[in-house]
Amino acid sequence: MRKYVVIYRSVLIENLQYAGNVAMGFISYFIIIFIFIHLWDYMYASPDSLIAGYTKEQMIWYVMITEMIWFGTRSNTITRQVSADIRGGNIAYLMNKPYHYTLYILARYTGEWSIRLPMYAALSTLIGLTMVGGLASFRLVTFLAALPCLLLGVTIHALFKLCISLLSFWVEDANPFQWLYDKMILVIGTIFPIEIFPDALQPLFKLTPIYTVCYGPAKLLIDFSMDKYLEVLSAQIIYLAAGCGMMFFIYGKGAKKLYVNGG
Amino acid sequence: MNVIEAENLSKTFRVKQKEKGMKGSLKAILHPRTESVQAVDRISFTVKEGEMLAFIGPNGAGKSTTIKMLTGILYPDGGAVEVLGINPAKRRKQLAYKIGTVFGQKEQLWTHLTPYDNFRFFGAIYDLSDKEAETRIQELSDIFELDAFINTPVRNLSLGQRIRCELVASLIHKPQVLFLDEPTIGLDPVVKENIRSLIKQMNRELHTTIFLTSHDIGDIEKLCKRIIIVNNGRLVLDDSMEHLKYHYLNKKIVELKLQEDAPLPSTEGITILKRKGSHAKLEIDTSVIKINDALHHIDAEHVEDINISNIPLENIIMEIYKSEGRELAVL
Numbered sequence: 001m002r003k004y005v006v007i008y009r010s011v012l013i014e015n016l017q018y019a020g021n022v023a024m025g026f027i028s029y030f031i032i033i034f035i036f037i038h039l040w041d042y043m044y045a046s047p048d049s050l051i052a053g054y055t056k057e058q059m060i061w062y063v064m065i066t067e068m069i070w071f072g073t074r075s076n077t078i079t080r081q082v083s084a085d086i087r088g089g090n091i092a093y094l095m096n097k098p099y100h101y102t103l104y105i106l107a108r109y110t111g112e113w114s115i116r117l118p119m120y121a122a123l124s125t126l127i128g129l130t131m132v133g134g135l136a137s138f139r140l141v142t143f144l145a146a147l148p149c150l151l152l153g154v155t156i157h158a159l160f161k162l163c164i165s166l167l168s169f170w171v172e173d174a175n176p177f178q179w180l181y182d183k184m185i186l187v188i189g190t191i192f193p194i195e196i197f198p199d200a201l202q203p204l205f206k207l208t209p210i211y212t213v214c215y216g217p218a219k220l221l222i223d224f225s226m227d228k229y230l231e232v233l234s235a236q237i238i239y240l241a242a243g244c245g246m247m248f249f250i251y252g253k254g255a256k257k258l259y260v261n262g263g
Numbered sequence: 264m265n266v267i268e269a270e271n272l273s274k275t276f277r278v279k280q281k282e283k284g285m286k287g288s289l290k291a292i293l294h295p296r297t298e299s300v301q302a303v304d305r306i307s308f309t310v311k312e313g314e315m316l317a318f319i320g321p322n323g324a325g326k327s328t329t330i331k332m333l334t335g336i337l338y339p340d341g342g343a344v345e346v347l348g349i350n351p352a353k354r355r356k357q358l359a360y361k362i363g364t365v366f367g368q369k370e371q372l373w374t375h376l377t378p379y380d381n382f383r384f385f386g387a388i389y390d391l392s393d394k395e396a397e398t399r400i401q402e403l404s405d406i407f408e409l410d411a412f413i414n415t416p417v418r419n420l421s422l423g424q425r426i427r428c429e430l431v432a433s434l435i436h437k438p439q440v441l442f443l444d445e446p447t448i449g450l451d452p453v454v455k456e457n458i459r460s461l462i463k464q465m466n467r468e469l470h471t472t473i474f475l476t477s478h479d480i481g482d483i484e485k486l487c488k489r490i491i492i493v494n495n496g497r498l499v500l501d502d503s504m505e506h507l508k509y510h511y512l513n514k515k516i517v518e519l520k521l522q523e524d525a526p527l528p529s530t531e532g533i534t535i536l537k538r539k540g541s542h543a544k545l546e547i548d549t550s551v552i553k554i555n556d557a558l559h560h561i562d563a564e565h566v567e568d569i570n571i572s573n574i575p576l577e578n579i580i581m582e583i584y585k586s587e588g589r590e591l592a593v594l
Contacts, residue, residue, distance in 0.1 A: 006387035014375040092336045093369045097388055098359040256338055 003099055004107040011111025022116050026123055029071045033127055036063045036191075052195035058222045059193075060132045065218040066190040068124045072117035073154050077109045082165035083174050091258070102162060102251050109158050117154070135222055142224035149229070150217040152236040157185070157213040159243030166247070169254030189214035209243070212236045266440050266472050267310035267333060271342035274303040274328050302328040304496035305342065312439075315466055315473040317487035317504075321584050325496040326476050330442055333474070334364060347439055360389060363438035363471075365429050367445035374418040378409060378428040381417065382435055389436035396435070403431045406468070407461055423454035430461065440472045441465075447482055459485050480577045494584055511579040515554055517545040517561075518570040525565030533557055541567070546574075 037060055044056040051059060082105060085091040095101055128134075164181060167174045188194065189210040194202055205211060216232035280298050281291040303325040310316050320326050331337040333346055335355030344351060349358045365371075372381045379400065386396030404413055407427045412420055417428065426446060433441060443462070447455045463486060466473050477483060483490060483504075490507060492500040500507070521527075521541050529535075532551030537544040547557045554571070561569075 003388045003390070006384055010373060010376060010380070010384050013380070014373060017375060090369070092331055093364075093366060093371065095336050095355070096334045096359055096362075096364055098356050098390070099388060100356075258337060 004103055007099070007104055007107035008111045008114070011108045012114060015112055015115050019115055019119070022119050025071055025116075026120075029067060029120065029123065030127065032067055033060075033064055033124075036060060036067075037131055052193065054193065054195070054223075057132055057135055058137075061128055061135055061222045062193055062218050063191065064124045064128055064132075065221055066214040068117070068120045069150070069154065069157075069214055069217070070186070070190055072120035073113045073157065075109055075112050077112060078105055078158055078162045079165055079178050080175070081105075082162060083168040086166070086168040086254070086258075087172070095255070100251075101255075102166075102247050105162060106155075106158060110155075113154060137223055139224070143221065145229065146217060146220035146224060149220055149232055149236060152233075152240060153213045153217040156209055156236060156239045156243055159240070159247055160209050160213075163243065163246050163250055166250045166254055169250075169257060184208075185210055185213060193219065206235075209239050212239045264312045265309045266312050266314075267308075267344075267346050267474070269309070269329075269333070269342065269344045270307045271305040272303055272307070272329065272332060272339055272344050273301070273305055273341035274325075274332060274337060275340050276300045276302050301496050303332070303339075303493075306493065306496075306498045307342075308491055308498065308501055310440075310472060310474065313466070313470050313472055314489060315463075315475065315487045317475050317477065317483040317490045318493070319476065319478070319483060319490065319580065320493040320499070324493045326493060327444065328496075329493070330364075330444060330474070330476060334358070334362060334442060360436060361439050363433035363436070363441045365426075365433045365441070365443050365446050367426065367443075367448040370417075370425070370429070372417045372425065372428055372432055375416060377414045377416055378420075378431070379413045381428065381432055385432045385435045391436065399435055399437070400431075403434055406464065407431050423450055423457065426450065426454075426458055427461065430458075430465075434465065434469070434471070437469070438471065440474060442474045442476075444476045445478065446475070447477065447479055455479070455481065462486055480575070480580065484576055492580065492583055500583055507579070508576070511574070511582075513548065513550045514574050515547045515549060516572050516574060517547055517557075518572075519543045519545070519561065519566055520568035522565045522567065525562060528557070528560035530557075530560055533560065 040056055040059050040063075043051065044059075047056060049056075054062065085094065091101065094104065097104075160181065161178065164177045165174050167177060171177075188197070188205055188208075194205050194211065194215050197205065205215075212232065212235050216236065220229055220232060276299070277297040278300050279291070280296045281287050306325070306329060318326055318329070328337060332339050332344060333351060335351030335358055338352045346358055347361050349361070351358050372378070373384065376384065382400045382403075383396055386393075386399065391399065404410060407430065409424075409427065409431065412424055417425060420428065430446070446462070447458050450458065459482060462473060462475075465471055473486070475482060475487060487504060489503050490500065491498065516536075519542070521543060523541055525541075527535055527538065527543055527545070530552065532548045534546040534548070535543065536546050547554060
C-alpha cells in the first residue's frame with residue numbers, strides 16, 4: 001500500500017506545479033453554472049415552488065456539486081493515457097515494476113483530482129454563496145458524513161472509466177465507449193437529478209453506477225437523510241467491489257494477450 | 264550458476280493486414296484479415312551469474328520480444344524460460360524485485376521531479392525502508408557522480424546525466440540482473456564512454472549480470488565477453504567475443520598509396536576491393552595466404568604509403584546478419 005501512497009504523493013508534488021492551469025478550466029465551469037442559475041430561475045415560477053421535490057436553491061446547488069465533480073475529476077490519465085499506453089506499447093515499460101498497473105493508474109489519477117477537486121469545491125462554494133445563497137438544510141455534521149460518499153463516487157467513476165480504457169487490449173479505439181458512458185453520466189446524473197425523469201425509469205437508473213457517482217453524493221450534500229445515506233453507501237460498496245473485480249479481470253485477461261511492437 | 268535459462272522460447276504475433284486504398288479499408292472492416300508473424304522462433308540459451316552478454320540483431324529480429332518475455336511483460340507461446348529460478352510470465356511481480364531494466368528510448372524517471380525524489384520514489388516502489396533507500400542513493404550517487412545535479416529536476420538534465428540517473432533508478436533495489444536496451448542511444452562519444460565504464464564498474468563492484476541490447480558496436484566490443492545474435496526470430500550465433508574475433512578476423516584490409524599505374528597483385532587470397540588513381544584497397548584472406556606472403560606480392564618500390572587493419576567488427580556482424588548463420592557450420 002505504501003508504494004501507492006508514494007505514487008499518489010509524487011503526482012501531487014508534480015501537479016502542484018500546474019495548479020495555475022486548473023484555474024483556466026474555471027471559465028467553462030462558471031459559464032455553465034451561470035446558464036443553469038438563469039435557467040432554473042426561469043423554470044421556478046415562485047421562490048417557494050418545488051420541482052421533483054427540489055427547491056430552486058437545492059436544484060442549483062445540485063448542479064453545482066455534480067458539475068464540480070465532473071470538472072474536478074476529469075483527466076486523460078485514466079482514459080486516453082491508458083488507451084495510448086496499451087495501443088502504443090508503453091504499458092510494457094510500466095508493467096515490469098513491482099506494482100499493479102491498474103492501481104498505479106488509480107493512484108496517479110487520485111493524485112490529480114486531489115488538487116483539482118478542492119479548487120473547484122472552493123469556486124463552487126464562492127459562486128453558490130454569492131449568486132444563489134446558502135442551503136437552509138445545510139449541517140456541518142451531515143456534510144462531513146456525506147464526504148466519504150463523494151470520494152467513493154469519484155473512485156467508482158474512475159474504476160468504470162479505467163475498465164472502458166482497458167478494452168483497448170481488444171478494440172482499436174475505446175473512446176466511443178468513453179463518450180457513451182460520459183454522456184449517460186452527464187445527462188442522467190449531472191445536469192438533472194434522477195427525480196426529474198419519469199417514475200418508470202428511476203428504479204432502472206438506481207441500478208446503474210450513475211446513481212453512485214454523481215447523483216448519490218450530490219443528493220446527500222444538499223438534502224441529507226439517513227435512509228438515503230445508507231442506500232447510497234450500500235450501493236457504492238457493491239459497485240466498488242464489482243468495479244474492482246471487473247478491473248482486475250479485464251486487465252488480467254488483456255495483459256495475457258498483450259501485443260507489443262518491437263523497439 | 265545460470266541466472267537466465269531459455270529453452271525453445273517462441274512467440275507469434277497476429278498482425279492485421281489491410282489492402283491499399285479506401286476499398287481495402289472497407290474490406291478490412293467486413294472481412295478482417297490477420298497474418299501470423301513468428302517474432303521469436305525456438306530460441307535457447309543460458310546466461311551465467313555476473314556475465315556481460317550482448318544480445319543483438321537487426322531491427323525486427325526478435326530482441327525486444329525476447330527481453331519482454333524474459334522480464335514477464337509478454338507471455339511466450341512455447342518453450343520455457345526461467346530468470347533467477349522464476350517463471351517471468353507467472354510471477355512477474357516477484358521477478359521485478361530482482362531485475363532492473365533500462366530502455367534508452369523510454370524514460371522511467373518522472374521528469375518534473377528531481378533525481379533524488381525519483382530515487383526515493385523507486386526505493387518505495389521496491390519496498391526499501393527510508394534508511395535503506397537513503398544509504399543506497401548515497402552509494403550509487405558516489406559511483407555515478409550525481410552530486411552536482413541530484414537536486415535538479417530531471418527535465419533540466421542533459422541526456423547523458425539523465426541516462427546516468429536512469430541507471431541509478433534501475434539499480435536502487437540491487438537487482439541481480441540488469442536488462443539494458445540501447446542504453447547509449449543518442450549520446451555523444453565522450454558520454455558513451457563514460458556510461459560504458461560505469462556499466463563495467465557496476466558489473467565489477469556490484470556483480471550485476473548485464474544483458475545488453477545495442478546497435479552500437481562500441482558498446483558490444485567494449486563491454487561484453489559473449490555475444491548472441493538473433494535474426495528473423497532465430498538464434499544465429501552464440502559465442503564468446505574472443506572466439507568470434509579469432510574466427511572472423513582472418514581477413515585484413517590493406518590500404519595502399521601507390522605510384523600511378525603501379526600493378527596490383529593478382530593471386531589467390533588477395534581481393535582488390537577498390538582502385539582509384541593512386542589509391543587501392545585490398546582484402547587479404549589470411550586463411551589462404553599469410554599476410555607476410557601477401558605483402559611480398561606487392562611491389563614495394565611503387566608503394567608510397569601502406570595501412571593494414573582488421574575488418575571492423577561491425578562488418579563481421581553485418582555479414583553474420585546476412586548469412587544468418589550459414590557459416591556457423593564452419594565454426
